[in-house]
Amino acid sequence: MYIINKSQVLDIARELQKEHQVYGPVMEKETRQVMFVAVDDIAELDLSAPIPAVPPKHAVFPHFERIMSYTYDRRNKKVEIKPDYDEKPKALFGLRSCDLTGIQCLDRFYLGQEFVDEVYRNHRKKMFIVTNTCNAPFRQCFCVCTDSGPSAHEGYDLNLTDLGDQYLVEAGSEQGKKMAERLSLSKADDSHRKRKEAIVDKSVSMFDSIAKDNKAWISRVVNRVTTGLIEEKVWEYIGDQCIECGACAFVCPSCSCFNIVDPVTGIDSADRMRTWDSCSYEGYSRMAGGHNPRKPVEDRRNKRFFCKLSYSQSKKYLRPGCVGCGRCAWVCPGDIGLPNVVTYIRREIQE
């Protein structure tokens, strides 16, 4: 554990910038919207900014990215394929613990199953992660229910906690330790650790009572979703409110579905692109020829919550797929963000 003065905390980012492309929270001046974006000017970073509107998953899993390009010379029957992996070293600075948990879910899903996803592995290969403890919950947060905050426990290189005039810096990896030593940070003592604990306790106590009440309920809902004991009318009620915009999937730190398309770039050349996709879209499971096994919208809504809450999917993430950031509840034009879905299912259980 180390200590750094508040005025110097961005020096960590400046040091990281020497070898990495730094990503961090930036507040747009006019709209006061916070985005987690790649920055060149470290002074733009704002560690006290609220949780970013979109999670930083785009740093490891971009909205759209080229995974290869190819040329096909029809006359001479020649094809050349050029893989295009993004191996740039990246540093995520000021990540919230829910978003770090989202990246851990993606790690386990993309790297830990039968196949390793090469595209993702290359994004992740040279990454440095600096997390930031949440001193207070933001609107609709419920990470205390999903065991993913307000402070990160593992998976970071450095973790920052705002102690008022100073930041407590915890190293979570060899790489993080080296960075702290390179910056010659002064050592923290037990009093700093206690101050952090008090801050985290206070932060937990500030969560809505609803969020905390939901904690036990989430595990009961997980049970219901896994065993399929939820009545069809509940899914229909949820499906009725879905306008199939896909926003919930795009702001979810752990949603990982993608589509692959080959847009043509010239007479005899094309790219292979990966783009974000959402299971709420009608075309998601539609096959060539038109057969769609998941035509009714409630079948598709059901799928998303199955992914976030079922035990079988949790086995792939080694935790529930929901990280409690609450973004789906902000963006949903209906009223079916994950906390509300838990409430609807809970209501059914109580009836």
Place this chain on the structure above:
Amino acid sequence: MSEINNTTIPEIATIEEIKDEIVEVKTFYFSFDGRTDGKPFTFKSGQFVMCTVFGAGEFAVSLPPSPEKDRFHLTVRKVGKVTSALHELKTGDKVGIRGPFGNGFPFDDIKGKNVIYVAGGIGLIPLRSSIMHVMQNKDKFGRILLFLGARTPQELMYQYNLNEWKAAPGFETHITVDNPVPGWDGETGFVHTLLKKADIPVKDTVAFVCGPPVMFNAVIKELTDLGFGEDCIISTLERHMKCGIGKCQHCSIGRTLVCTDGPVYTYRQIKTLGEQI
């Protein structure tokens, strides 16, 4: 952990021969231009590959076993954008291949048993690979029966194989068409109606079923009525697929992914998935 090294980037192959099967269905014979790992291409019957048509995209297709060592083939119906582009290709053109992916047929589990194949239309394509395997190892299996349905006599897949199988000793073929044409002297009606009429062994028997969902449901009902256990009915499922390696999740069905947990499922598994097939 998988040993396949072409999970993301396809390997280039050349189309060596194209054969017209039935209307809008062609078989493409191809060989690899050179494997990236230098090893021979091996796969199990029932697995599938992702086939790239350069400039159009990629699609999933079942890969039947090949009698030749270095030459493989895919039988493809023209349905969507990419398969239509594939049908435009000529001998000598290139395609990209990733794979093989999926679990394959459970041949070890069914040794010594009677085998029934029920296929509707081009559902015979994935089943043919299993039929050929069983035919080659006939002494290891009991009775072998094929029930095949098609819309018209012209749409019966693999006519040349059918004639060969009809003549093969110990292989019982039952063929029906929905819309007979003048001169058709075989059965008419849907394929599940044949099951009732035929003398079908139930004990120690495994049924392979493949075809469109409507046909599948009718056949399953018929087979369970006959007394088939849910573990004795095996099918290979079709889904919209993008990656083939269990990441894009387009092929998710219930708690499983067709690309890594399937495409071969028992009816017991299909029933617990809780989704339409």
